[in-house]
Amino acid sequence: MLQLCLSWLGLGPVAASPWLLLLLVGASWLLARVLAWTYTFYDNCRRLQCFPQPPKQNWFWGHQGLVTPTEEGMKTLTQLVTTYPQGFKLWLGPTFPLLILCHPDIIRPITSASAAVAPKDMIFYGFLKPWLGDGLLLSGGDKWSRHRRMLTPAFHFNILKPYMKIFNKSVNIMHDKWQRLASEGSARLDMFEHISLMTLDSLQKCVFSFESNCQEKPSEYIAAILELSAFVEKRNQQILLHTDFLYYLTPDGQRFRRACHLVHDFTDAVIQERRRTLPTQGIDDFLKNKAKSKTLDFIDVLLLSKDEDGKELSDEDIRAEADTFMFEGHDTTASGLSWVLYHLAKHPEYQEQCRQEVQELLKDREPIEIEWDDLAQLPFLTMCIKESLRLHPPVPVISRCCTQDIVLPDGRVIPKGAHSLRGRSLLGSKREHQGEVTSGFYSLLGRAQKLHRAGVRHG
């Protein structure tokens, strides 16, 4: 039997079994890890001291609950940005500091850093992973660059132009519904809900060429997407459910998983069906014919795209990109449009000016439809949309985690590993708007849905 000398601990020699040795090695490793983590944590705290922070609510929860997803929360955040216009630090729990950067000069070093130095922060985006996989929003490094290049043709105006017909049709369905509801006596409508269905309807047609009629009758697939978006937002607020193990034990976690399966099955089925009909040669002619007879949808573009080496996207990649577009495309545009309506409702004189501009453009036209070239002929409406997006951006913040120290213009340093949220729209915007535009940061992944609803109702 091995003799282990523990005289340095004041103990005599003890018989060391392999298990005891293993235990000692394990305990030393654990101790070393804890010490290293503690050192890094205190070092980071020291380095982050130069960023101001509001008083904590509680030593353990830190600033959790300080900014709630309510109008009261919006006001609190507006106040915070007024008090700390450059940026500030919040604690999400006892060991998780988060930098909120507000001023354009402070944000710039991160926005101009490479994707390797300031990659997307998976702590905030990670809850979307089981749903969106490695699509553009969540992927990084070489995969992201390759896919980004491969997807560029999807935004060519020749591909986008025919979508105008789809948008017109989806909007007409929504308007008819509003007219019907108004004539039946509905004095108030939750615009965000209706507009979300309209954007989802449009996307389902543009991405999959699928008509679910979701604006008129319930659709399982669309309900699952709405449910998934809501679950991700809700989980974001519940710090105890941030670990997958606990989350998937809860009823919400299980429903999230079921909804993911449903959405994936739908996308997979479309991909498989389309692969069966895709020609193996003469793709150029196929594309020309298809573009003539029918809109080329996003799945077509993904199936046909190749990288520089002639490699195609896998089915899994295609699914991730299509699911990402369904998510990214519906919530952003629905909230943007809801806020435009809110602002026009608050400013009837500008509303009237927009109406006159559109009516002038469409006079004597049959059918009464906005076409692609009209978009450049509506300067006042365009300005109103842009101003609304500036005041209430659908994605008020984006989140990054730095892999290297980043030096700010005032000499302060964001230490490697720090998580930062940036009020995206603050780039170039005036200070008096800072409170408003950052006010949705707590619902980062829910794209401030609650704020939109609150805003539109109060309009």
Ligand code: HEM
């Ligand atoms: C008003 C409408 C929209 C706004 C305000 C908006 C905003 C944003 C922002 C801020 C990001 C960057 C996120 C980050 O870097 O962390 C982003 C990324 C993205 N958006 Fe949008 N978006 C809008 C509409 C759309 C639409 C309609 C689609 C697709 C149909 C879309 C697809 C994407 C995709 C795929 C990404 C990831 C891009 C990448 O990382 O390469 N977005 N969007």
